[in-house]
Amino acid sequence: MLLILNEEQEMLQDAARGFLAEKAPVAAFRKIRDSKPADGFCRELWLEMAQMGWAGIIVEEEHGGSGFGYVGAGVLAEQMGRNLTASPFFSTSVLGATAIQQFGTEKQKEENLAAISSGESLFALAVDEGPRHNPGRITFSAEPSGNGFTLSGAKTFVADGHVADRLIIAARTSGEEGDTHGITLFLVDADAPEIVRERTPMVDSRNAANIVVDGLEVTGDAILGELDGGYGALEGILSAGRAVLSAEMSGSAQQVFGVTTDYLKEREQFGQKIGSFQGLQHRAAHLATEIEMMKSAVLKSLKDLDADFDNAGMTCSLAKAKTGQVAQLATKEAIQMHGGIGVTDEYDVGLYFKRVHVAQQMFGDAGFHSDRWARNSGF
Numbered sequence: 001m002l003l004i005l006n007e008e009q010e011m012l013q014d015a016a017r018g019f020l021a022e023k024a025p026v027a028a029f030r031k032i033r034d035s036k037p038a039d040g041f042c043r044e045l046w047l048e049m050a051q052m053g054w055a056g057i058i059v060e061e062e063h064g065g066s067g068f069g070y071v072g073a074g075v076l077a078e079q080m081g082r083n084l085t086a087s088p089f090f091s092t093s094v095l096g097a098t099a100i101q102q103f104g105t106e107k108q109k110e111e112n113l114a115a116i117s118s119g120e121s122l123f124a125l126a127v128d129e130g131p132r133h134n135p136g137r138i139t140f141s142a143e144p145s146g147n148g149f150t151l152s153g154a155k156t157f158v159a160d161g162h163v164a165d166r167l168i169i170a171a172r173t174s175g176e177e178g179d180t181h182g183i184t185l186f187l188v189d190a191d192a193p194e195i196v197r198e199r200t201p202m203v204d205s206r207n208a209a210n211i212v213v214d215g216l217e218v219t220g221d222a223i224l225g226e227l228d229g230g231y232g233a234l235e236g237i238l239s240a241g242r243a244v245l246s247a248e249m250s251g252s253a254q255q256v257f258g259v260t261t262d263y264l265k266e267r268e269q270f271g272q273k274i275g276s277f278q279g280l281q282h283r284a285a286h287l288a289t290e291i292e293m294m295k296s297a298v299l300k301s302l303k304d305l306d307a308d309f310d311n312a313g314m315t316c317s318l319a320k321a322k323t324g325q326v327a328q329l330a331t332k333e334a335i336q337m338h339g340g341i342g343v344t345d346e347y348d349v350g351l352y353f354k355r356v357h358v359a360q361q362m363f364g365d366a367g368f369h370s371d372r373w374a375r376n377s378g379f
Helices: 007-023 026-035 043-051 069-083 089-103 106-117 230-266 278-307 313-343 349-359 366-376
Strands: 123-126 141-145 148-159 166-172 183-189 195-199 208-219
Touching: 007 069, 026 069, 026 349, 069 089, 069 230, 069 278, 089 106, 089 123, 089 148, 089 166, 089 183, 089 230, 123 148, 148 166, 148 183, 166 230, 183 208, 183 230, 230 278, 230 313, 230 349, 278 313, 313 349, 313 366
Parallel strands: 123 166, 141 166
Antiparallel strands: 141 148, 148 208, 166 183, 195 208
């Protein structure tokens, strides 16, 4: 497998680079951060992205998407990471679209995929119930009730949960906390009166919400995937999210590395460019090699998703673990090499630092995925 983009993907990358540099640079993110709009992103910009086919980037063309697959989604996410672009792309176009397209019924696909592709509907995936990611520890209950279920429970840190039109909720229909069997995914309207959503501003100024559901009645049609067998589907959705989130972090790491090396070539101390100091050269060279390995791991995971979605989980974990480590290193080194100005708000490196540190925690940090690899390898 060649770990390079094809001609079509390179054209998408060029288009995304130009569009985001003009429409959604870091300055636009600062404006959103400071003005604190209710949505947490620019709706008009999102609709422009949808018109360019980005909202339906992984959706098949028969449902109104552009069918670029996960490599295409990663290409866009990487450019968004370079510009710190705030949008519902991750929650809706990656998590929501993956859930519906891979595991939805034909009726669910017809009702939702076109709405995702047009930018009309926003989705959010509600998984975690505590401060740290653990998809197996689900206690959110779905009790049988008549011909359907009654949903009750709470979810934390749901990305874009406060603005989503539809929620995908992982609930327990049987078994006990920690069991992977007995988990079922439900697709529900987010505006139901039994659902209370509290926006939770994050340190990276992105959207998240804590969600409480109290006695929401749903029919069997709300089930997404298999009853009691939703853990496998959940892992598939999370794998897609991990790979694309890794691509976003990769973009941020590459951008902040470029900014830092430019600074090393300009800043002078003791009559010399600080980039001429051997100690800084070694640190920059080490980071450059780590970034190249990170880029390969990310592209491999995206290609695996496109080639064999059901078996891509471990390479997606590898990408998330490697990217989490390298992106953190890149942003920490950027602050260190910029000296005192690196921690000031006027410099962008602090914004990348915050975004990377939140993103690397989402859906499992490097420790979580390293442990997953070890367990799957028999350790």
